Amino acid sequence: MMTTSRSAQIWLLAGAALAGLAGPLAGPAAAEEPQRGGTAIVHMVSEQRVLNPALRASTGVYNITGKIMEPLIDKSYDGPVGVLATDWSSTEDGLHITVNLREGVNWHDGKPFTCDDVAFSAMELWKPLLNYSSTLQQYLESVDCTDPHTAVFNYSQPMPLDLFVAAMPDLGHPVPRHLYEGTDIMRNPHNTAPVGTGPFRFVEYKRGQYVIAERNEDYWRGAEYPYLDRIVWRFIPDKSAAAAAMEAGEIHESGTNSLSMADIERFSQMDGFDVGTRGYENNVAHSTVEFNHRNPILADLKVRQAIYHGLDIDYAIKTIMRGYAKPGRGPIPSTGGANYTDDVTTYAYDPELAKQMLDEAGYPAGPDGIRFRLRHRPAPWGEYTQLWAEYFAQAMGEIGIDVEILTNDAPGFLNGVYRDHDFDTANGWHQFRSDPAVSTMVWLRSGSPAGTPWSNQFGWKSDEMDRMIDEAQAELDPAERAADYHAIQAKAMEELPVIFAIEHPFISVTSKKLHNHHNNPRWISSSWYDLWIEH
Amino acid sequence: MQLTQVLTYALRRLLQAVPVVILIMVGTFLLLKLAPGDTVDALVGDMGGADAAYIARLRAEYGLDQPVWVQLGRYMAKLIQFDFGWSFVYEQPVSAILWERLGTTLMLMGTSLSLAFSIGVGLGAIAARRAYSLTDNAISTLGLVFYATPSFFLSLMMILLFSVKLGWLPVGGLTDVAAFYTGWDYVFDVALHLIMPTAALSLIYLSFYLRLMRASVLEVADLDFVRTARAKGAGETRLMVHHIMRNALLPVVTLLGLQFSTVLGGSVVVETIFALPGLGQLAYQSVIQRDMNMLMGIIFLCAIIVVIVNFLTDLLYARLDSRIALK
Numbered sequence: 001m002m003t004t005s006r007s008a009q010i011w012l013l014a015g016a017a018l019a020g021l022a023g024p025l026a027g028p029a030a031a032e033e034p035q036r037g038g039t040a041i042v043h044m045v046s047e048q049r050v051l052n053p054a055l056r057a058s059t060g061v062y063n064i065t066g067k068i069m070e071p072l073i074d075k076s077y078d079g080p081v082g083v084l085a086t087d088w089s090s091t092e093d094g095l096h097i098t099v100n101l102r103e104g105v106n107w108h109d110g111k112p113f114t115c116d117d118v119a120f121s122a123m124e125l126w127k128p129l130l131n132y133s134s135t136l137q138q139y140l141e142s143v144d145c146t147d148p149h150t151a152v153f154n155y156s157q158p159m160p161l162d163l164f165v166a167a168m169p170d171l172g173h174p175v176p177r178h179l180y181e182g183t184d185i186m187r188n189p190h191n192t193a194p195v196g197t198g199p200f201r202f203v204e205y206k207r208g209q210y211v212i213a214e215r216n217e218d219y220w221r222g223a224e225y226p227y228l229d230r231i232v233w234r235f236i237p238d239k240s241a242a243a244a245a246m247e248a249g250e251i252h253e254s255g256t257n258s259l260s261m262a263d264i265e266r267f268s269q270m271d272g273f274d275v276g277t278r279g280y281e282n283n284v285a286h287s288t289v290e291f292n293h294r295n296p297i298l299a300d301l302k303v304r305q306a307i308y309h310g311l312d313i314d315y316a317i318k319t320i321m322r323g324y325a326k327p328g329r330g331p332i333p334s335t336g337g338a339n340y341t342d343d344v345t346t347y348a349y350d351p352e353l354a355k356q357m358l359d360e361a362g363y364p365a366g367p368d369g370i371r372f373r374l375r376h377r378p379a380p381w382g383e384y385t386q387l388w389a390e391y392f393a394q395a396m397g398e399i400g401i402d403v404e405i406l407t408n409d410a411p412g413f414l415n416g417v418y419r420d421h422d423f424d425t426a427n428g429w430h431q432f433r434s435d436p437a438v439s440t441m442v443w444l445r446s447g448s449p450a451g452t453p454w455s456n457q458f459g460w461k462s463d464e465m466d467r468m469i470d471e472a473q474a475e476l477d478p479a480e481r482a483a484d485y486h487a488i489q490a491k492a493m494e495e496l497p498v499i500f501a502i503e504h505p506f507i508s509v510t511s512k513k514l515h516n517h518h519n520n521p522r523w524i525s526s527s528w529y530d531l532w533i534e535h
Numbered sequence: 536m537q538l539t540q541v542l543t544y545a546l547r548r549l550l551q552a553v554p555v556v557i558l559i560m561v562g563t564f565l566l567l568k569l570a571p572g573d574t575v576d577a578l579v580g581d582m583g584g585a586d587a588a589y590i591a592r593l594r595a596e597y598g599l600d601q602p603v604w605v606q607l608g609r610y611m612a613k614l615i616q617f618d619f620g621w622s623f624v625y626e627q628p629v630s631a632i633l634w635e636r637l638g639t640t641l642m643l644m645g646t647s648l649s650l651a652f653s654i655g656v657g658l659g660a661i662a663a664r665r666a667y668s669l670t671d672n673a674i675s676t677l678g679l680v681f682y683a684t685p686s687f688f689l690s691l692m693m694i695l696l697f698s699v700k701l702g703w704l705p706v707g708g709l710t711d712v713a714a715f716y717t718g719w720d721y722v723f724d725v726a727l728h729l730i731m732p733t734a735a736l737s738l739i740y741l742s743f744y745l746r747l748m749r750a751s752v753l754e755v756a757d758l759d760f761v762r763t764a765r766a767k768g769a770g771e772t773r774l775m776v777h778h779i780m781r782n783a784l785l786p787v788v789t790l791l792g793l794q795f796s797t798v799l800g801g802s803v804v805v806e807t808i809f810a811l812p813g814l815g816q817l818a819y820q821s822v823i824q825r826d827m828n829m830l831m832g833i834i835f836l837c838a839i840i841v842v843i844v845n846f847l848t849d850l851l852y853a854r855l856d857s858r859i860a861l862k
Contacts, residue, residue, distance in 0.1 A: 039713040041712070041713060046820075047820070049624060049625055050626060129589075131579075131586070131589055132586075134586055134588065134589055135586050186596070187626070191626065192626055192627075207625060207627075207632065207635070207812065208636070208816065209708060209709060209712070209810075209812050210708070210712045212712065230713065232712045232713055234708060235810060236707055236708075236810040237807050237810065237816065237820075238707075238807050238808040238810070240691050240808070241690075241691070241694060241706060241707050241808045241809065241810065244691070244694045244695060244698055244699050244706050245698075245706040245707060247699050248698045248702065248706050250706050408571065409572075409822075409823055410572070410576070410577055410580040410823065411570075411571065411573065411577045411580065412570070412572050413580075414572060414576045414580050415576055416571065448587065449587040451587060451590065452586060452587045452590065453576075453579055
């Protein structure tokens with residue numbers, strides 16, 4: 001028997017969960033007659049350089065290439081939707097996944113899109129070269145093309161269909177085989193001049209300035225789409241200048257917290273702008289507190305619990321995140337669908353209890369009121385992490401822990417924490433990628449080689465947890481799988497290897513001239529075929 | 536000052552510069568290696584993570600798994616052939632990007648410095664001639680205000696006034712991307728985009744020239760040869776232009792040479808705020824991304840520019856003051 005993919009229940013739950021996060025952003029525009037034509041201008045803080053989502057899995061890359069190259073499967077608020085795939089199914093043993101591909105789709109250079117492209121991309125790019133995908137596709141043996149529009153993915157170990165489908169929007173962009181085969185893939189010129197099947201075709205990438213894509217006249221969804229003539233991404237590194245450009249009407253969209261929180265708040269009170277977190281349900285992140293368990297003080301569970309009790313999460317949400325967030329409940333965010341549970345141990349703000357627990361753990365306050373000192377490394381991922389680190393230091397000071405903040409830029413931070421393990425505590429973001437198996441569990445499982453960023457480099461090791469993670473990873477039945485992940489969350493909240501303190505989606509500022517915006521859970525990365533602009 | 540004399544001088548200066556440049560390059564290479572983290576760390580940070588095997592392969596591909604002295608040797612060998620290497624961040628040859636960016640920065644710095652120099656020298660001279668009068672006080676105060684204003688603040692205030700409130704000038708960038716101008720329209724568009732960054736930069740530089748020129752004129756005006764000229768019946772204008780200004784310009788020219796040498800670093804803030812794709816912004820981004828080849832390329836370019844500008848300053852000196860000879 002074939003298991004079908006459309007486990008509607010997961011997505012209904014996801015929908016219910018995200019309603020709570022939606023914030024004040026207006027929903028998709030009411031049924032108005034879309035206008036054809038016009039140019040949407042999008043703000044980018046930093047340059048993307050490589051424009052190939054089959055080589056670099058990152059939101060910044062999808063933000064541009066998502067309009068030009070399409071994945072097999074995308075996500076909507078009602079569940080997964082086929083883009084270049086129409087249907088998918090798995091054999092009962094989970095070893096073979098069959099994907100039916102859309103017919104009548106052409107690459108931007110006019111060549112037809114077929115299974116050959118998918119098989120080539122999967123074996124030559126997704127499996128060996130794409131970050132995250134090399135773990136996901138670790139057991140992928142081959143991709144067979146039974147006919148030009150049917151691809152069969154063969155695995156040597158069971159691959160849960162749910163995991164495959166959840167990963168495809170981010171990790172399933174095919175490249176045209178005829179432009180990549182026989183070339184040095186990492187140096188292929190199409191990595192910066194992408195050829196795809198999407199609603200917009202690549203025109204120009206002017207480094208340090210802009211990327212332009214224009215309407216694809218041969219789009220498979222029909223001549224009606226896309227509505228826009230052109231999209232321009234402008235690189236504006238200075239946040240204040242970008243806010244001014246937004247205000248002057250020179251840009252229409254600034255996503256993924258690319259403006260300062262003060263400006264975001266200002267725009268939320270101005271006419272003419274939509275501000276909110278809708279459309280980021282698939283990009284929810286956690287603000288964390290990470291422990292170096294090699295430090296015997298922090299290896300003591302009681303100390304970690306005391307630290308959690310010493311943090312006023314609600315205060316941080318109100319001040320640092322300006323309300324666009326909620327308390328974390330473990331490694332999986334509330335938008336995680338059926339795999340999420342909030343039935344876990346929680347740690348209320350109680351500094352007196354925290355002090356008492358530290359006393360009990362054998363760390364009484366010295367004559368100067370200090371119990372012990374910690375060296376803390378904050379990740380330089382913008383305002384949230386810096387302010388959260390400062391709050392952490394301050395809150396710890398109140399319960400007698402002296403925290404020294406060591407600030408680095410990104411390479412310095414990644415080295416200090418993940419390679420040299422030269423820290424006591426650290427904080428950063430951990431972004432959820434729609435399925436806990438994709439990049440979440442590596443935070444809790446032991447055994448990552450030194451130097452792997454965003455992995456368990458904290459020296460925390462639990463054989464029990466490792467076993468639970470491996471079991472969940474191989475579980476094919478969606479209900480069993482969800483139960484496994486609930487158990488993992490409960491354990492993570494009990495043992496606190498990491499504090500997943502605050503769950504926060506990104507925030508967009510959008511000109512009200514744009515319509516049909518933020519209408520799917522990974523909107524900034526999606527194809528924008530139905531976006532239109534008032535003119 | 537004869538042509539052959541200048542050429543011999545130029546050649547000797549060039550030969551002297553070679554070991555200096557090599558020393559600079561080796562020194563900075565080693566210094567940059569001391570920063571924690573490399574290109575791959577920065578790339579992986581941008582990507583949002585990758586597994587260890589992937590990271591190790593990238594590092595091997597970029598040659599970062601080799602000992603530092605091997606990397607240095609390889610780099611210097613390439614540099615001798617004027618090959619700046621490949622930027623792993625931009626996935627392009629370094630020289631192509633440098634070339635593209637140099638134009639913007641030279642244009643920005645060229646216009647700002649010449650504006651700052653001519654206006655600053657003029658205002659400084661006027662202030663000195665009317666020393667301690669109302670005009671002098673007004674000019675000096677204005678200079679002080681611009682001198683004390685941080686460039687980022689001045690730039691943002693200008694954006695707020697001229698772009699957001701008045702809507703006269705574009706906020707940033709080099710061109711209006713969506714307009715697709717060609718020919719003179721394009722030139723006009725670029726000029727429009729350069730007004731604010733040029734003004735912001737030149738206003739800050741201007742105060743240096745103004746203050747230096749004022750002090751210098753006051754000093755020269757008291758010297759004996761000025762008094763002699765005046766006694767011989769030279770008019771005030773002739774006195775100012777031929778006798779005082781020419782001599783007072785010497786320290787100001789030194790400053791111009793010095794400032795032009797910092798051409799690449801000087802515009803980091805302004806280029807970043809106005810999103811201008813120049814070398815300043817590139818240098819800043821390259822540090823963050825640990826783009827070694829790019830940084831080394833920029834530093835090499837800086838070193839060359841410093842050598843050339845110093846040479847030109849010396850020539851100008853010899854022209855202004857006949858007591859100085861080119862040896």
